[in-house]
Amino acid sequence: MQLNLSHITYTYPGASEAAIANVSVTFPAGWTGIIGDNGCGKTTLALVTAGLIAPDTGTVTPKLFGAYCPQDSSIEPDNLMDFASDWSPEAIDARAKLEVDDSWLWDFSNLSGGQQKRVQIACALSRRPDVLIMDEPTNDLDAATRAMVAEALASFQGVGLLISHDRALLNRLVGQCLTFEDGRALMRPGGFDQVSAQTASERETALREKAAAKREAQRLHAEAVRRSEAASQSKARLSASKVAKGDSDTRERLGRAKVSGKDGIAGQASASFASRLQRAEERAGAIAVSKRYDSRISIYGGPASAKTVAHCEATVLHAGDFSLRVPELWVGPTDHIGLAGRNGTGKSTLVRHLLARVPETVRVAYVPQSASEAQREDALARLHAMDAANAGRVLGLVAGLNSDPDRLLDGADTSPGEMRKLILAEQLLGEPNLLVLDEPTNHLDLGSIEALEAMLAEYPGALILVSHDPLLVESACSLHWTIEPSAAGENAFELNVR
Template identity: 40%
Template sequence: MASAQLALQSVEFAHPGMTTPLFSELTVQFPSAWTGIVGPNGAGKTTLLKVVTGELEAQGGSVHRQGLALYVAQRTDDAPEFFEDFIWAPDATVLKARLRVSEDWPERWSTLSHGERKRAQIAVALWREPAVLALDEPSNHIDADARRLLVQALKDFTGIGLLVSHDRALLDELCMHCLLIDPPDAVLRPGGVTEAMEQQENEETSARNANDALRRTENRLQAEAQRRRVIADQKAAASRGSKQKKIPAHDHDGRAMRNLAKVSGKDAYAGKMVAQMNKRAGKVATERAEIAVKKRYETGIWVDGASYMPRDFLLRLPAGSLPLGGGRQLHFPDLAIGGTDRIALTGANGLGKSTLINHLLGRLQLAAEKLVTVPQEISADDSRALLEQIKRLPNDELGRVMITISRLGSRPSRLLESALPSPGEVRKLLLAIGIVRGPHLIVMDEPTNHMDLPGIVCLEDALAECPCAMLLVSHDEAFLEEITHIDWHLTREVSGDTRLEIIA
């Protein structure tokens, strides 16, 4: 492997149409081993990976890299470059076996599951032995067994690795550092994501506490200055009254003159104290201005308007089979979705989960506007079209959608300025549109894929309390356990076919 070097100096970048840059004066030197890139959807994580690997050019500053730099995208639309070369390369045998990549995959790319496609992307990238490897959501779509194989393969990588992921366990297991992005700032912190975010939270808490203490001090000084100002005004009025009094002709010892001098002296002293209080309050205000306190946005959504379907069933489907390609079949028993059912569809990659979902969607007894569907992947063209559709919504509906987006942890203004929303933002948009229309059924294929960590927590809370039926496809067992109570589990039979078992 070539010698690895990667450093950014005063880098600035903004997409066309943005009023503020994603990065400004970003300076960081990445060490060997894995560094997590962490931040909310739309913060520029993918953009950063493309800038450091040369797919995008920085608009300011410089990027110093040495050796081959590769970016592995989130999307799995197209087969990776050099896939055919990899398949037949003698030195790729170990990687093909390790990540279970079959030799016929290039010919049947369109029939592969997204999990299989993701393994192929990463296998080809590792085979090319880059000095810098930037992975964008590598554990998306991958089942537990494949994830274990992936982690071991990535642990053996010896170059500079950059990892964008919503998978907290993966970030903690692989990463020695994390770059926490909150535009226009980015801070490199030691440790996995848990340690890095705890350190950030502690620093932000300390900053808020210090800011609150200084604010209270500033308020007390301002109140004291006001009190002394009132006293000074009263003394000044008394002084003016004294000056207007005539000095009696028989007052030869000048007693009245001495009294007048005393009043004038107190007036000057009171004014001086007011100035001192204002000066001290100004110093405290200056100290406060030097403390960086991050703005906190309200998060957490309630699926407003959602309701149970008045009928008993949204779907009744008699037992049957579906073709999966390669002569394989998916066999299922009688299936039904009731108005209050929360169903998890589980199973390893390649068993036909997405195929079954697509089959069910065409047979629902439900008005289209009462259905929320979020597919496993959305193409770049469809993502652009969705954002343009959102921008054309009536103002009141657009406002409700953007409030939901905000409460899922993304900044609406930055999203509306973008030409191509990130995959995580697209999922939030699809969910938000459905939520504001009051769904009876929510169907999500890999709901946590591409979502940032705050968004996943908000989504889990919202779905757990949502008064409608749900069908969720996911490898995230903890997520499903919080939300669902029925498991439709797919297993592979000896013949190679898939069979669905219902576990209530």
């Protein structure tokens, strides 16, 4: 079994450029990774492959039954109610592999992001599709749940497409990767580490070759200028314009020199050299090097003047049958706090509770775990309403996060990763004293994560970082809050501070 895409092009309504253009690729049975920077067209290709959007040109053959699991965990699967009532072996197996509680299926909107993602994946697997497309399946998931998802997906026997920035998952599942590089889609063998190393090596080689070609063109240009000047001087010496009309001997001598002398050879060599220079410049221009951004973010914001930017009395937070015991909490003006815990243990609930107790004098920047469609539209509207100076600052931050700012200005097919960068950039523009980020690496490409990590480590104000990325937390935070099970009951948890 395999799936063939031939000359696929798709442009979103209102967009000035195609999201994907003339992509031809064959997906064999097994898992293929689809990797690339935010906004390069990965999700668009997935939607075309799944038959959810029709390409402007090109074909997808043969006609296979596909299932698509979207990036956004909050999107309810369209077969959720069927799955809730389905006790076939496939449905039972999907529930078991992802440890989906039956009660979750009747209360999807109130589940945590990680629980919603598990339900989404279980619903997709239960359909027994020929083609299974997973778009960032480990967003919102803790380490243990990521391992569970990896095992569940490894059992799939059809054509699998995995869009992910999760290096461990890609290395665990895929046998080849489709990479998006400067508008081109290239299939490369191997998992993420192998493909990433090959891509980086090719880019370094191209950079060296381009630099050498430019140096050669510059050398030839300098030599061409020298020879052109020599030829001009020769032409002036050989000119008969000032020779008397009756001086036939001098005119004959100059004519012989033009044809056979050093001066004539210099003129011919200059013309030949110009041709060599043109070829050298064409070679330098023909060497393509994949475009990258600076991947650095300017620091905005600073410590609050108050001794405390947030204070929470000891309490117990409740949500349904869930409870979280919280000790008295203080957040200082330069504290960097990492908040960790399994999915569904109340991290986002605690963040909202704490934010409600921040003094009005403290400027807060908050980027939630996921943004609604209305929030995304508001972010784009704010960008277009900004004056040139502030818009430039926001777009500069977006560029520092490894994305093309022009795509945000276009706005027609903004990816979730690009939108997350825009929301973060707009929040930073307010010069916050307290920065609160709930799973900030969701949807971000690897270059963006590295840039974010560097910025957070240097951020001078207070930081509360909710993340399942241990490297990010370790780099950015010196204080750690961890939610762990409590002896008070099955759905009881407590916050430990260290």
